[in-house]
Amino acid sequence: MVKYKKLDAKDYAREHMKGIWAAALTPFTPDLDLDEDGFRRNLRHWTDDLALGGLFISGKQGEFFSMSIEERKRTFELAVEETNGRSGTIMSCSDQNLDTVIDLAKHTQAIGGDYIVVHAPILHFLSDVDDTVFEYYRHISEQVDIGIAMWSHPDSGYLMSPELCARVAELPNVVAIKYSVPREMYAELSKLAGDKIIVSTASEDEWFDNIVELGWQLYLCSTPPYLLQTKNDQRMRDYTELAMSGETDKAREVRDSLEPVRQALNKSRPGGKPQAHQKYWQELLGQIGGPVRRPLLQLTENEKAATKDAFQNCGLKI
Numbered sequence: 001m002v003k004y005k006k007l008d009a010k011d012y013a014r015e016h017m018k019g020i021w022a023a024a025l026t027p028f029t030p031d032l033d034l035d036e037d038g039f040r041r042n043l044r045h046w047t048d049d050l051a052l053g054g055l056f057i058s059g060k061q062g063e064f065f066s067m068s069i070e071e072r073k074r075t076f077e078l079a080v081e082e083t084n085g086r087s088g089t090i091m092s093c094s095d096q097n098l099d100t101v102i103d104l105a106k107h108t109q110a111i112g113g114d115y116i117v118v119h120a121p122i123l124h125f126l127s128d129v130d131d132t133v134f135e136y137y138r139h140i141s142e143q144v145d146i147g148i149a150m151w152s153h154p155d156s157g158y159l160m161s162p163e164l165c166a167r168v169a170e171l172p173n174v175v176a177i178k179y180s181v182p183r184e185m186y187a188e189l190s191k192l193a194g195d196k197i198i199v200s201t202a203s204e205d206e207w208f209d210n211i212v213e214l215g216w217q218l219y220l221c222s223t224p225p226y227l228l229q230t231k232n233d234q235r236m237r238d239y240t241e242l243a244m245s246g247e248t249d250k251a252r253e254v255r256d257s258l259e260p261v262r263q264a265l266n267k268s269r270p271g272g273k274p275q276a277h278q279k280y281w282q283e284l285l286g287q288i289g290g291p292v293r294r295p296l297l298q299l300t301e302n303e304k305a306a307t308k309d310a311f312q313n314c315g316l317k318i
Contacts, residue, residue: 002109002145006173009147010196013115013175016088017198018217019053020240022046022225025279026062026075027290034071036078038288042226043082045287049231054088055079056117056221060155063275064092066293069100073107080111090149090220094119098139105144117149117178124157130164137168147175149220150197159185166193178202178220190214204228204236205262208255211243223278228261230285233317264314268307273297280304284311285318 004012024046027038046052057079058064058072067075076091083089093104093116105116121136123129141148150168152160159181160168166189168174176198179186183206190199200220201210210216219225219240228236235258242251269277276299279289284307291298299307 001112003112003114004147006145009145009173009175013147013198017054017115017176017220020219020225020237021054021056021088021090021221022052023056023059023061023202023221023223024075024079025223025275025282025289026058026064026067027279027288028293029290032291032293034067034074035288035290036074038290039075039078040082042282042287043079045231046226047083047087050226050229050234051237052087052225053218054090054114054221055083057089057091059092059094059117061223061275061278062092063293063296064094066296069103072104076104076108076113077111080113088114090115090117092117092119094151096122098136101140102143105140105146105148109144109146113146115147115149115175116144117151119151119153120156120158120160122156126158129158130161130167133160133164134167137174138171141171141173145173147173149176149178150174151178151180153178153180161185162189162192165189166196169193169196176200176218176220187214190216208239208243208251211240212248212251217244224262224265226287227265227278227281227285228258228316230316230318261314261316264310268310270299270303273299273303277303277307280307281311284308 027035029035058075064072079089091108091113093101095101101118108116120133162185179201186199186201198218200218202222204224207219235254239251239254275296276292280299282289
């Protein structure tokens, strides 16, 4: 059951959708089955040890494109069970098949998930997309009561303009957007519709500036929150709380202290293998990573060795 009425979705999100939300990588066993025990362990670490505000389940980082519908639903169920209200959940219902989007959204409602996120549809074959995209989100909004986050990314073949996002933001249960666009675009949307939806982007590099300069309340979301942090080293959380409380200079100092970790993570990543690299980094941190599924490629032994060397010399406290 949804925890709020449809017409209260925006107010509920404004009150509860705050802080650092991370995109969950999905662990698989050596046989490439869904690793339910490993996923539960990761969820407990992210929720209890790192105290993340929320988790983005089975998105692109989570390899939803290689998973069956039943597997995606199962990851939703595991997330609700393990977080148990201690952190928020936003389930990725993105799919090019609209029936699948609605099916996943209704399942999220039924099991007590907090929100859904839906990527803008792939429309490489259209040059004028605004009315099509608005109708897409309007239809989803009409079918479900749960709060919806838009997601605009170049993968769609276009970027939703700030004006289009503001138009969609008028829908009653559209509560947020993960806006993977240049900074001037999301800054403009914050001006146009920041009172109607929560605007966010996935770049940790820009998170501090967006708190200080744009007054943002939400980081939504990618993998750095649990790749740059450990139970004993939570500098991302620390600088976030300092920045939000107005202690800008202290926050900047803590943010800057993480630069060696960022550099180690970014420079050791082979081209074209983000999920495989991040999963191996998780394993170095003591989390459950595992292999990726095709069509993604695994790390080579040399790539693992380079990543391990970077990790051991980055200064992150384990």
